[in-house]
Amino acid sequence: MSWRWLSSGAKAAAAGIVFAGLSCAQAPEPKGAGLEPGTIPAHWITGGPDCAEVPKWQVHAYNPDFYIIRESGCTNYEKPFLYLFFGKERALLQDTGAGQTNVAEVVNGVIAEWLKRNGRTSIPLVVAHSHGHGDHISGDAQFKDKPDVTLVGLSVEATQKAFGIANWPADRGSIDLGGRVLDVIAIPGHQPFSVAFYDRRTGILLTGDTLYPGRLYVSDFPAFAASIQRLVDFTRDKPVAHIMGCHIEESNTPFLDYPVETRYQPQEHVLELSHAHLVELNEALKSMNGHAVRFALRDFTVWPK
Numbered sequence: 685m686s687w688r689w690l691s692s693g694a695k696a697a698a699a700g701i702v703f704a705g706l707s708c709a710q711a712p713e714p715k716g717a718g719l720e721p722g723t724i725p726a727h728w729i730t731g732g733p734d735c736a737e738v739p740k741w742q743v744h745a746y747n748p749d750f751y752i753i754r755e756s757g758c759t760n761y762e763k764p765f766l767y768l769f770f771g772k773e774r775a776l777l778q779d780t781g782a783g784q785t786n787v788a789e790v791v792n793g794v795i796a797e798w799l800k801r802n803g804r805t806s807i808p809l810v811v812a813h814s815h816g817h818g819d820h821i822s823g824d825a826q827f828k829d830k831p832d833v834t835l836v837g838l839s840v841e842a843t844q845k846a847f848g849i850a851n852w853p854a855d856r857g858s859i860d861l862g863g864r865v866l867d868v869i870a871i872p873g874h875q876p877f878s879v880a881f882y883d884r885r886t887g888i889l890l891t892g893d894t895l896y897p898g899r900l901y902v903s904d905f906p907a908f909a910a911s912i913q914r915l916v917d918f919t920r921d922k923p924v925a926h927i928m929g930c931h932i933e934e935s936n937t938p939f940l941d942y943p944v945e946t947r948y949q950p951q952e953h954v955l956e957l958s959h960a961h962l963v964e965l966n967e968a969l970k971s972m973n974g975h976a977v978r979f980a981l982r983d984f985t986v987w988p989k
Contacts (some may be wrong), residue, residue, distance in 0.1 A: 717887060719923060719925055720749075722745075724955060730756070730948050731756055731758045731759075731947030731951040732757065733950075738757075738758045739756060739832055740758070740786065741753055741787075741790045742756070743793075745854045745873075748798075749770040750885075751767070751768040752765060752767060753765065753791070754767075757946075757948060758947060762931065763947075765779075765929070765930050767890055769864060769866065771862035772805060772862030772863045773862025774809070775808070776809070777809060777812065780820070780823030781820070782818065785822065788823060788826035805930050809831060810846075812836045813877075815874060815877060816839075816877060817893065819836060821893075830955060835924070843877045849868065853910075853914070854870075854871075856870075857869075866881045866884070867918070868880070868881055869914060870910075871894050871907025871911035872911060872913070873911045874894050874908060878892055878894055882922065883916070886925060887926070888925055888926050888927075888928060889926070889927045892931050893930050894929070896928075896984065896986055897953035898930050899984070900914065900987055902986060909970075909972075919959060924958070927955040927956065927957040927958065927959065927961060929957070932952045933951055934953035935951050936951050936953050938983075939981075941985065965986070968986060
């Protein structure tokens with residue numbers, strides 16, 4: 685959180701807000717909160733400086749059952765992140781990338797490695813979406829009508845059906861992958877059927893394009909503000925190890941982002957945010973009193989469209 689322009693009293697009040705959010709969301713004992721640990725690269729491959737030497741995808745195992753996959757900026761300037769979870773009965777892929785890609789080949793390669801390591805011959809795959817914008821669904825056709833693949837449709841109704849969300853957006857849904865439950869929270873505002881996924885095994889909250897280090901494009905401000913409050917309420921009694929979105933647009937210099945269509949980001953921000961960033965965003969939105977304004981915080985910017 686940026687404290688720079690606050691008075692001493694305001695700093696104390698803000699600190700209390702952040703502390704309250706943290707104390708509710710984290711575990712009472714410093715013993716890992718029962719969560720599966722993992723690793724995150726300090727630096728990701730972006731898109732250069734020499735595209736001839738840059739792989740189309742970077743695949744990182746957070747741990748043996750959860751993978752983070754990033755598309756290269758040399759393939760598409762959006763450089764989105766995809767996420768692949770494995771349970772005992774099913775795997776789930778969030779998003780399929782941007783532009784013309786070989787995403788199915790990459791995902792199938794990761795699945796094949798997982799199957800071999802676990803002495804399995806197959807596992808059904810659910811292909812879901814953080815939301816419906818083109819830079820997150822471009823590879824859908826590569827999974828459509830494939831054996832043992834369920835492709836979630838691109839609508840509120842299809843999302844509700846896939847995750848058992850009775851009343852959109854108030855109710856929560858979930859999907860059980862077999863010994864691994866992902867909670868699904870409706871978070872419209874950036875896009876009508878945006879959702880967040882919370883992995884109970886790792887404590888990772890995936891927030892799509894709703895919260896990440898960059899420009900948070902808001903198309904429906906009341907819905908967006910309500911969605912962030914919904915996430916704060918959901919995480920109030922849950923341990924949050926990391927918040928991960930689908931892009932990095934911010935540099936590692938506070939308040940400085942990379943221009944749109946930047947492919948090579950040698951000094952980019954880390955991918956992971958914390959629960960404190962969610963609380964900070966919620967307080968910033970409240971301060972707008974229902975009127976969306978462009979608002980730069982240290983690690984991201986609220987950007988009404």
